[in-house]
Amino acid sequence: MADQVLTIADRINTKLDELTRAERQLAHSILENYPASGLGPLAALAKGAQVSVPTVARMVQKLGFNGYPEFQAELREELKAKVQNPIAKHDTWAEGAPSGHVLNQFTDAVIDNIRHTLAQIDPDKFDEACAMVADQSKALFIVGGRVSHTLAEYLFLHTQVIRPDVTHIQSTSNTWPHYLLDVKAGDVFVIFDVRRYENNTLKLAEMAHARGAKIILFTDQWRSPVHQLADISFSGRIVVPSAWDSVATLMLLVESMIAAVQNADWAHTKNRMEQLEDMFDQTKLFRKFT
Structure with a gap:
């Protein structure tokens, strides 16, 4: 299941030291045009990064995904979030708004943002x-x-x-x-x-x-x-x-x-x-x- 806190870019940056040379080459290729770079076929991503198809499959697993389709699904969600306008963002929160006062909700979100950013x-x-x-x-x-x-x-x-x-x-x-x-x-x-x-x-x-x-x-x-x-x-x-x-x-x-x-x-x-x-x-x- 994709991590709902870390973006894929976060995961890549966190894992860079653990990747092989070919995997790091792939990682940098993904980050150059992120998140759109990973939305095409697996073979196209491998070709663009000049690595093998198995290299893509291995790195996706190292990032915590069960396979390339799950990896792509998370990228699509990130791309959707990236272009959301204010009305769409409000509707997203309204659907699953947690209980409690807005001060607590907002503060919890900001503290979480700070923690993960730092x-x-x-x-x-x-x-x-x-x-x-x-x-x-x-x-x-x-x-x-x-x-x-x-x-x-x-x-x-x-x-x-x-x-x-x-x-x-x-x-x-x-x-x-x-x-x-x-x-x-x-x-x-x-x-x-x-x-x-x-x-x-x-x-x-x-x-x-x-x-x-x-x-x-x-x-x-x-x-x-x-x-x-x-x-x-x-x-x-x-x-x-x-x-x-x-x-x-x-x-x-x-x-x-x-x-x-x-x-x-x-x-x-x-x-x-x-x-x-x-x-x-x-x-x-x-x-x-x-």
């Missing part, structure tokens, strides 16, 4: 991404989508205080190509793209990648098409008992990144913060109870 993240990769964001020798560009722009704005607000040369690009704006004029090889893009993946975001990523930019992607468990261009990807679980997806897990990752980046050069960060506070005092933006 289990899949490589701490070394996270540290590498934070170092890229903190590197002041490279320009930093941050971009989100229709909903995920809130995460992009949050990260931008904080990194703008921490370091110079940070740009927030609105992916839905017809002016974003202008920003690409200044992109140099090695500059860093942090991109947020979750299901109902946006064409504008993918096009922006393609153009940034073509100019030699490095891409850090925050996405969901099914992974945005931008994943194929990203240097580092973080997949957060987003499913909750709601018509809308939850960004709580991605927000946790963002806030963890902010904490790491501010400490990368605290003396510099502190100096910028002190200057900013002085400006706030001059503008009397905040009330002071002294």
Whole structure:
């Protein structure tokens, strides 16, 4: 019976060290165009990955499936979930909604999302991404989508205080190509793209990648098409008992990144913060109870 918690991509990443060379080759081939890559005939998947049919059969069993048909059935369910709109997602939850108050239901789902997300993240990769964001020798560009722009704005607000040369690009704006004029090889893009993946975001990523930019992607468990261009990807679980997806897990990752980046050069960060506070005092933006 297919595991209802881990996606097939999760299973593959968890099992990579246990796979043979041929099986790892197959695994990477599946992940390159996941989940659509495994929806064709078994022989076609084997041919595309340049491995034997028995190699496919063995790896499918190692992933916990009784056979290729069960493997494909799970992929189809994932693909269906990947493209669900808010109304369809609400209907799915309404059919089997657990008892209890919505606060408990929602909290349980978010905690479960966090637990499984963190289990899949490589701490070394996270540290590498934070170092890229903190590197002041490279320009930093941050971009989100229709909903995920809130995460992009949050990260931008904080990194703008921490370091110079940070740009927030609105992916839905017809002016974003202008920003690409200044992109140099090695500059860093942090991109947020979750299901109902946006064409504008993918096009922006393609153009940034073509100019030699490095891409850090925050996405969901099914992974945005931008994943194929990203240097580092973080997949957060987003499913909750709601018509809308939850960004709580991605927000946790963002806030963890902010904490790491501010400490990368605290003396510099502190100096910028002190200057900013002085400006706030001059503008009397905040009330002071002294």
